[in-house]
Amino acid sequence: MKKYILSAVLMMAISSQTAMASEGAALPKQDWSFSGVFGTFDRAALRRGLQVYREVCASCHGLDLVSYRHLRQVDFSEDEIKEIAAAYEVTDGPNEEGDMFTRPALPSDRFANPFANANAARASNNGAFPPDLSLMVKARKGHADYLYAVLTGYKEEAPEGVQLMEGMNFNQYFPGNQIAMPPPLSEDGVEYADGTKATVAQMAKDVTVFLAWAASPELEERKRLGIKVLFFLIVLTGMVYAIKRKIWADLH
């Protein structure tokens, strides 16, 4: 009896998973280098992803929580980081005369935001606000799979019976299916430095790896430390259990 009730409750919990799909089509699962206990960020993909972010996403989306210097964590050299930063102009000041001035960004600066403020961002985007991407991978159900699905989930024509609102685009994975962002990626939209063919799927995958790192820059350190800590704890607990057996033995 107990078992039947329990399994019924479990079924109810599971049945909700399918219901969630009504928010957007079920997300195809991708194979990510950073998932799993030993997961790490694929460095080549991450570099390509940074390129996609800089050449495509960054024209509208900020990355306010990430500094250029953070790229050291994923094996960019000091010089590379200086060069990447220097490509952007940031406002600083006031100087001794009391004036604001612009200067090339430094590694210690956050990624330069394309817009001066939220209103400027809305004004350039038909009133829609392009969200900051720093935490995008963590901030959506489905995480990296979701981001990849949305980037590749555009349909040129909305299916029959779907009335798109003015300026909206059809995306099969976006909740509600109507997204203000036009398809950001197009075949050969970037020219990869490492010669990889820049298909939409490739770019989507690469930029997702980059943004997964941006959202969880601690991931590699966390998993490395976690393996050591858990190994230690399992050995310790085993030893403590042996001592417990020994101490309790004289009671029986």
Next chain:
Amino acid sequence: MSNAFMNNPVIKWIEYRLPIFSFMDESVGSKYPTPKNLNYWWTFGSLAGIVLVIMIATGIMLAMQYTAHTDYAFESVERIMRDVNYGWLLRYLHMNGGSMFFILVYIHMFRGLYFGSYKAPRELLWIIGVFIILAMMATAFMGYVLPWGQMSFWGATVITNLFSAVPLVGEWIVQWLWGGFSVDNPTLNRFYALHYLFPFVIFALVFVHLWALHVHKSNNPVGVEIKGPQDTIPFHPYFTIKDMVGFGVFMIFFLGFVFFAPDFFGEPDNYIKANPLVTPAHIVPEWYFLPFYAILRAFDFNILFLPAKLLGVIAMFMSILILLFLPWLDTSKVRSARYRPIYKQFFWLFFVVCILLGVVGGKPADHLFFGLIPAIYVGKAATAYYFAHFIILTPLIGWLEKPRPLPDSISAAVTKSGTSGQGAGS
């Protein structure tokens, strides 16, 4: 404690002026007699105590880096995650520690329900425990607001708005809680102050909880009182080492989440900064509040002059407060469910209903189970059963049930069950 230790001149000097060593020995040491048959379900209390200490320690260190201001709170948490040395570890420990605390305390409470630990003479011990869970809930609720994500903000808005259901002064109470006319900077500031204060209130309550525990000692799986020294063993080393085994297993579970699935218990929406102009599609509280959320939402109808919202709020608070009366609602003199065949069945049914309430609480109000059964009806039925369990079934079972014969003593039970393989965890 060993004679060599107590004869040390420094120890003797201190002990003469402040008998702290004998106090410790009598509280959690070799002079504290403990029922010899306590199983691993009895380790959850000490585990919860350890987690409380972990929460206070990590919390104080997070407070050194956190900024309680609506403009900076979200960013300061991300700064902790990205720029503070091991800040991510502190924050994930604290975040998951909250969930762990509730898992442990819920198990601790269900253990008390199963083995009748709330019965005379331990009623006050149980009642203090109810106050501890209430203080924990207040602390957890306010803590969840601090990162100032979307769920922080909207959760705070929904929950504080509940008080507007209070007749006449409701609106006034809500504004008083907010320190303004909506959840805003003054709200965040006071929640931060109280979130820092409450753990120490919990700590004090835990101390009183232990004080009461030490008067009549632990209940045990048989539910028969200690009758003499043959029924007990010293807390140290037997239960110190047994608790350490439990601690090890628990830490593997806890740190497994911290290192490999740190956001498992969280909502993705809370990684979006709070925005009063955008309401999330589906506002849900943290998982440990879901059963109570289901009870709150079960009331979508008025009764006479009582509006639905007020009924829901009363029911939600009563679902915890009713535990205060449990020692008197349970009319059976037999403590342990092992000797109460009928109660045992209903205990498990009640447990399943609590889980079911949690499942319902996590669903949108218009959700259909199997595309057929509206969640709201399941919630109503489960809520009705939750209260019926305490108000109707518990007293009735106590009167009608014929308990199995109790063993004469703990040691008699241990020697008997030792052969039948029902050993009480040794």
